[in-house]
Amino acid sequence: MASDDCTKDDLQEENRTDSAIDSYRSILKSEEPRETSPDLSEPTDKFSTTEERLDSAYGSSSLTVDSLSEIVESFTLSSAEEEQAESSELSEQDENFLTTITEDGDTILHLAIIHEEELITQQLIQLFPKEVLDIQNNLYQSPLHLATYLDLTDVVKSLVEKGASLKLQDQDGNTALHVACQHGQTKCATEMTREVSPSKLAPIVETKNWRGLACLHLAALNRQHQMMKLLMKKGADLNIQEGTSGKTALHLAVELHDVTSVKLLLNRGANVDAAMFNGCTPLHLAVGRQDATIANLLFQSGADIMLRNMEDETALDLADGNYDILALFPFDDIQISGRSVVGMNF
Known part of the structure; x- marks a missing residue:
């Protein structure tokens, strides 16, 4: 059968x-x-x-x-x-x-x-x-894919005006817009999205390649800040999860220690407590990577320090004795080696 x-x-x-x-x-x-x-x-x-x-x-x-x-x-x-x-x-x-x-x-x-x-x-x-x-x-590339790879903005514009499809995916599952987001071809992406209504653009922006990555994920992974701003302006879902582990663009930015992307996403309303498939929030990742700067940004944006992942760990549990990170959180009952964290001189 x-x-x-x-x-x-x-x-x-x-x-x-x-x-x-x-x-x-x-x-x-x-x-x-x-x-x-x-x-x-x-x-x-x-x-x-x-x-x-x-x-x-x-x-x-x-x-x-x-x-x-x-x-x-x-x-x-x-x-x-x-x-x-x-x-x-x-x-x-x-x-x-x-x-x-x-x-x-x-x-x-x-x-x-x-x-x-x-x-x-x-x-x-x-x-x-x-x-x-x-x-x-044979690589499933349309002319629009190739023009985007080569950053031929006028060619992209002409193809889109003639009605070339934005939905076609290459052998890696990337649309032409994926290509633009990965390589920072902001002008090409602008031409692709200029005349497309939000209802028609949303499915394209949210299309995932075979690695499970949507356009915003690729922009974040490649630190393409201008592209991220364009996608946000076009109504991209800031909390869309990639298909492998459920990370949002904010998780990816935290992993990269990309303060600019973290600030951009938080300022535009990304969910600071978004959970991966294993329950880890961006704060879990920041603390686990010993990144006090980003941990502080997340905390100041309202991150919940008591959320637990599937291993039943809070972000505090992952601090691993990092006093700079532990000192960020307002608890007066946290003790390390019998000494209170609050008020300690580090």
């Missing part, structure tokens, strides 16, 4: 839009060539999402920037009137050249972005219908 369980790969395969290239074949027409573009520089190969990945060949021969330019100069998407009145069908060779996908799953649009050829990319975005913009390569 077949299993009803769906793997992550199954879910990704269902969401891929490779078939869009077939629908594109039926609407792609030729017309007069555009003006020749300026000379283009040689392609760069600085972009690689995995260390071993390089630009792939288009078919059996290498796709150069010159050939990219020639294709875009030769073709455009005709309007309905032009299609009926004067456009002729593309030759099979030309059509195949535009619609072929490489052995790495890249379309010509993917490759133009990888080469950081923005002029060609912008022309292709106008040339292709929305469905083709969402084709994912």
Whole structure:
């Protein structure tokens, strides 16, 4: 009996839009060539999402920037009137050249972005219908993922305006917004979220990658403070828990000893007593890491020092004789080696 369980790969395969290239074949027409573009520089190969990945060949021969330019100069998407009145069908060779996908799953649009050829990319975005913009390569990266990795803000803007999906996830479960949050591409994230209504944006912001991390978690883990502010402005859930241990962004910031993020989250209303799956609060983590500065911030923000985790430990139990931390808490009956903590000279 077949299993009803769906793997992550199954879910990704269902969401891929490779078939869009077939629908594109039926609407792609030729017309007069555009003006020749300026000379283009040689392609760069600085972009690689995995260390071993390089630009792939288009078919059996290498796709150069010159050939990219020639294709875009030769073709455009005709309007309905032009299609009926004067456009002729593309030759099979030309059509195949535009619609072929490489052995790495890249379309010509993917490759133009990888080469950081923005002029060609912008022309292709106008040339292709929305469905083709969402084709994912073998790493499940859409053109929007790649443009975000490379911080091509204008390309991101054009893709979003043309209707490119913000929901697509790559092989690690990251959406393009995840990528922006991880790498601090604030301008790209701004373009992705600018015109999206809060109701439609919320599911995207709260999407978790395969490590269980939402956008705010990635921003916090990478100390991307401006990105955190943008997400907060867009209504991100400050108390969303990552899927592995139930940490919130505040827990992550405490673990990193990131005072700036801790202050930012507390000032914006993050739950100071949020509990992980094991019951640990941010204060448990701060005290356990001997971080008196952050422990004090949490305490001043109302953290409950008597909450117990699943090991039945309070934050005080984890102080481990750290007088600087113990002195923060207003108890006059705490004794260490028979001496009261309050009033002791440390």
